[in-house]
Amino acid sequence: MRLYENEAKQVFEKEGIPVPRAYGVVHRAGEIREGPQMRFPVMIKSLVLIGGRGKAGGIQKATNTDEAVARASEILGRRIRGYAVDRVLVEEVVDGTAACYVGVTMNPVDFNVSLIVSPAGGVDIEQVARDTPEKILTIEIPGNDELLPESKALELASFLTTGLGLAEDARGGLQSVISRLYGLFQKYDCKVAEINPLLVTPAGPVAADAKIVLDDNGLYRQSGLLHFLGLREIRHDVSEPTRNEVRAREMGFRYVDLLPEDHEKDPARLYVGLVPGGAGYGIFSIDEVANIGDRFFGGRVVPVNFMDSGGGPTVTMVSEMFNLLLDNDMVDLVLTSRFGGISSCDVFIRGLVGCLRNRGRRRARVVPVIGRMVGTDLPSARDFLERAVRETPEELKDMRITVGNQKIMADVIREGIRYAFDLRGWK
Numbered sequence: 001m002r003l004y005e006n007e008a009k010q011v012f013e014k015e016g017i018p019v020p021r022a023y024g025v026v027h028r029a030g031e032i033r034e035g036p037q038m039r040f041p042v043m044i045k046s047l048v049l050i051g052g053r054g055k056a057g058g059i060q061k062a063t064n065t066d067e068a069v070a071r072a073s074e075i076l077g078r079r080i081r082g083y084a085v086d087r088v089l090v091e092e093v094v095d096g097t098a099a100c101y102v103g104v105t106m107n108p109v110d111f112n113v114s115l116i117v118s119p120a121g122g123v124d125i126e127q128v129a130r131d132t133p134e135k136i137l138t139i140e141i142p143g144n145d146e147l148l149p150e151s152k153a154l155e156l157a158s159f160l161t162t163g164l165g166l167a168e169d170a171r172g173g174l175q176s177v178i179s180r181l182y183g184l185f186q187k188y189d190c191k192v193a194e195i196n197p198l199l200v201t202p203a204g205p206v207a208a209d210a211k212i213v214l215d216d217n218g219l220y221r222q223s224g225l226l227h228f229l230g231l232r233e234i235r236h237d238v239s240e241p242t243r244n245e246v247r248a249r250e251m252g253f254r255y256v257d258l259l260p261e262d263h264e265k266d267p268a269r270l271y272v273g274l275v276p277g278g279a280g281y282g283i284f285s286i287d288e289v290a291n292i293g294d295r296f297f298g299g300r301v302v303p304v305n306f307m308d309s310g311g312g313p314t315v316t317m318v319s320e321m322f323n324l325l326l327d328n329d330m331v332d333l334v335l336t337s338r339f340g341g342i343s344s345c346d347v348f349i350r351g352l353v354g355c356l357r358n359r360g361r362r363r364a365r366v367v368p369v370i371g372r373m374v375g376t377d378l379p380s381a382r383d384f385l386e387r388a389v390r391e392t393p394e395e396l397k398d399m400r401i402t403v404g405n406q407k408i409m410a411d412v413i414r415e416g417i418r419y420a421f422d423l424r425g426w427k
Contacts (some may be wrong), residue, residue, distance in 0.1 A: 001214045004047045006089045007229050008210035014228070015184040017177055017195075018206045023090040029072035032090060033065060040064055041093045044071040046078070046085040057082040061093065094206045096199025098164040101125055102178055103194040104158075104185040112140040115148070115182060117156045119163030121197030127397065135163060141182075148182035173204040188225055189218025220369075244305070244324060251320045254279065254308035258286070265330055269300045271419055273325035275336040275371075277343065278310030285413075289335065292414050300426075301417055304331055312342050318351025319358070326355070326365055333420040336371030336401075337409055345373045345381035353388045353396065360395030368423070370416030372402040372409055 003011070003209050009019040023038050024031075025047065046058030053059050058080050062068035067089065078085050099121030107114045118136045119127045128135055137159040139152055157175035161168065177198060185193040194211040214222065219234055226234075241249070248255030248420040265271065270293075286303045293301025309321055323330050338348040352369065373381060382403045389396055400419075402412055421427075 001216055001219060001234060002049050003195070003212045003214070003229070004049065005210055006047060006255045008212040009207065010229060011184060011188065011212060011225070012195075012207050012210050013076060015180050015187075015215040017180050017184075018064060018204060019210065020094045020208060021092040023092070025087050025089050026072060027076070029069045029076060029086050030069050032072055035090070038065070038068070038090070039092060040068075042068055043089075043091050043093055043138065044068060044075060045091065046075050046080060047087045047089055048080050048083050048085055050081050050083055053080055058085060063137060067400060090170065094199050094208055096197070096201050096208070097347070098166060098200040099197035099208075100160050100164060100174075100200070101128070101179055101194075101196045102160075102198050103192070103196070104119055104190070105192045105194075106180050107140060110140075110142075111144075112142045113144060113155060113182070113185070115139045115141070115152070115178065117160050117178070119160055121199075123196075125196065144186075144187050146183075148179045150179075153179045153182075159215065170200060174198075174200075177205050177207070184212075188212070188222060191215045228342055244328065245322060248307075248321075251317060251324075253313060253317055253321060254306075255321075255324065256306040258303060258305055259330065263330070266338050268300075269302050270297070270417065270424075270426075271302045271304050271330050271332045273304045273331035273334045275307055275321050275325065275334060277337055277339045279308040281310070281337065281339060282306050282308050285337065288410060288415075292410065292417060296414060297417060297421065301337065304328070309338075309348075310343055312344070313347070313351070315347050315351045315354060318348055319355040322352055322355040322369070326359060326367060329365075331367060333367055333416060334369045334371075336369060336414055337412070338371070338373035339375050342376075344377040345375055346384060347378035349381045349385050349388075349401065352399070352401075353385070353392075356399055357388075357392055357395045360392070366398050368416070368420055369399045369401075370412065370419060371400075372407060372412045374403070374405050378403065 006025055010020050024035050026032055041061055041063045044060050044062055046053050056073055060071040062071045072088050075085055075088050101118040101121045103116045105114050116136060116138045118125060118128050120135045137156060138157060153175045156178050157171045160174050161171045181193050190212055192211060192213040197208050199206045199208045242257045242261050244257050245255055256292045270290050274285045276282045286306060289301060289303045307321060325334050338345050385401060420421060
């Protein structure tokens, strides 16, 4: 669960990390005139749970009230990476003599807490890692200590002081912020706690930006924090979701796009959407499609998504899983597998058939759907499938579902890709 910038800064301030003075959060530009008296210049910052706000024009500076109202008007209602801005933060401008990056996260390999600092503040840390890796220092804390050892905080602060060319008396303030950021990371069960940039000012360091992502698994312990922030319910983590991921979340199933939304489709490749069974089978499907594509089709096959359709989805949910992929112009072929354990083959095939029939009536986009089903409720699923094909052959002409175990899924995948290649006249 990701916090908005103003919420993260409230947590920072609570834990003793200096932040710019906030004049408030407004939903209408005119509220700026009605709010507290401000010292200009100020920053008008869009509050959305995604990155890239500055590059998209979602962060602007204003030197007087009229300009602040105008800038807020420009930003409110703007869409940033597909998400509408419905509120902005108004805060004082902080002039720093230097800018750096400080972050705390969890290493997914060994679950150690990782502290990352860089004197290249205000730049995406991923870009710094690619271009100038020597400007990054990472220290791991293997013991999951509640408080950061002073020696580690000093080492990180010294690296920043040297990298920024600061006098030694600046080190203490940096050390304090690093220690406090680590402390709140542990205290609030964070996945990420980040300051970028942390500005160095004559009065000490100030967190000009703030990012906190809370671990959903630890939220049951954080009722005090949620109350402090005025959050009455848990917010889903929409840090940087695609439109498809948002749609899937709203329907109640797990889905991840493997390609960025702005990915340019290569006409010489086949893009495969996947509706597998559970999460493990979803991962297998991605690997198997990629491997078969590499071995038999010259590396011209691209899996598009991860999906978890296990756990007993409803007919409506199954239909929406297929609609999600068929609505995606990137997808050329859908491969599916129902290995019915908890989930019913009968529910699965009714959802798929219902989706294709509905799209046929609406003349909506359809691509070949190739797959296999085996397991729970297979006899009734087979009977329904056979009857549906007889009753509506035109709507289901692009669907080929193998019933039972006479073919292993690897062969179904290979035959499905071959079929799609043949439709295009590809060798």
